Amino acid sequence: HPKSLKIKGGRHLEAFSIQLIILATWKQAIHICNSYAASAARESPSHDITMKGLDTDVLQLLANSQMADEECTQIERQFLTEVEHAEELASTVGQIPDATAMPDAVELIFQFALEYGRHGGVVEMMGKAAVAMSRYTKAICLLRFLLIEAPSLALNPPLSLTRSDRHRLRSYIEALNARLSQLQCPSH
Numbered sequence: 014h015p016k017s018l019k020i021k022g023g024r025h026l027e028a029f030s031i032q033l034i035i036l037a038t039w040k041q042a043i044h045i046c047n048s049y050a051a052s053a054a055r056e057s058p059s060h061d062i063t064m065k066g067l068d069t070d071v072l073q074l075l076a077n078s079q080m081a082d083e084e085c086t087q088i089e090r091q092f093l094t095e096v097e098h099a100e101e102l103a104s105t106v107g108q109i110p111d112a113t114a115m116p117d118a119v120e121l122i123f124q125f126a127l128e129y130g131r132h133g134g135v136v137e138m139m140g141k142a143a144v145a146m147s148r149y150t151k152a153i154c155l156l157r158f159l160l161i162e163a164p165s166l167a168l169n170p171p172l173s174l175t176r177s178d179r180h181r182l183r184s185y186i187e188a189l190n191a192r193l194s195q196l197q198c199p200s201h
Contacts, residue, residue: 029102030118036099037166039092046085119163119172126155130189142196149189149196156186 133148160182163172174182 025102025105026113027116027118027121029099029106030116031121032095032099032102034118034122034163034166034168035095036092037168038162039088039095041162041166042088043085043092046081046088050081050085119159119168122155122159122163126152126159126185129155130185133189133192137192137196142199146193146196149193153186153189153193156182156189160186 129148129152133145133152136148137145159172160174160179164174166172
């Protein structure tokens, strides 16, 4: 997101709340990357061994280890960028009265997903298939995030989905996928 992005309607608190989810996601990505890199380092041979005579499996492990290190570096850079963005938002949020309640970012994401889905339906009815597909895809991504990834994030309070919540999210995802399929493969 560009720094020139203007937050509409003074919704800085909502933006900050969602930014905290973004930070938790990147933090989880760093943890996963570091775990993978540590695992790859344990499996890779010592760098003192000469490359002569190494089989392709060992060379593949070395390449994977190097790629993991590069990916970790990119993820860490992106995390730092997101921290800077959070700090910018925090400076704006600091001007909001203390009695103001922090919005529920998970609920905001859910509402955005529903809005994308509804908007997709409207533009589909208007014959704009490409726009509808884009909106449906965004809605599906957000709903999948809530169903699969958000519960594993270190959030305060932690996200705990009930069986009913999971069923509802799956139902919405299935319905949106059905609309996408119809648009991708229209029957003539």
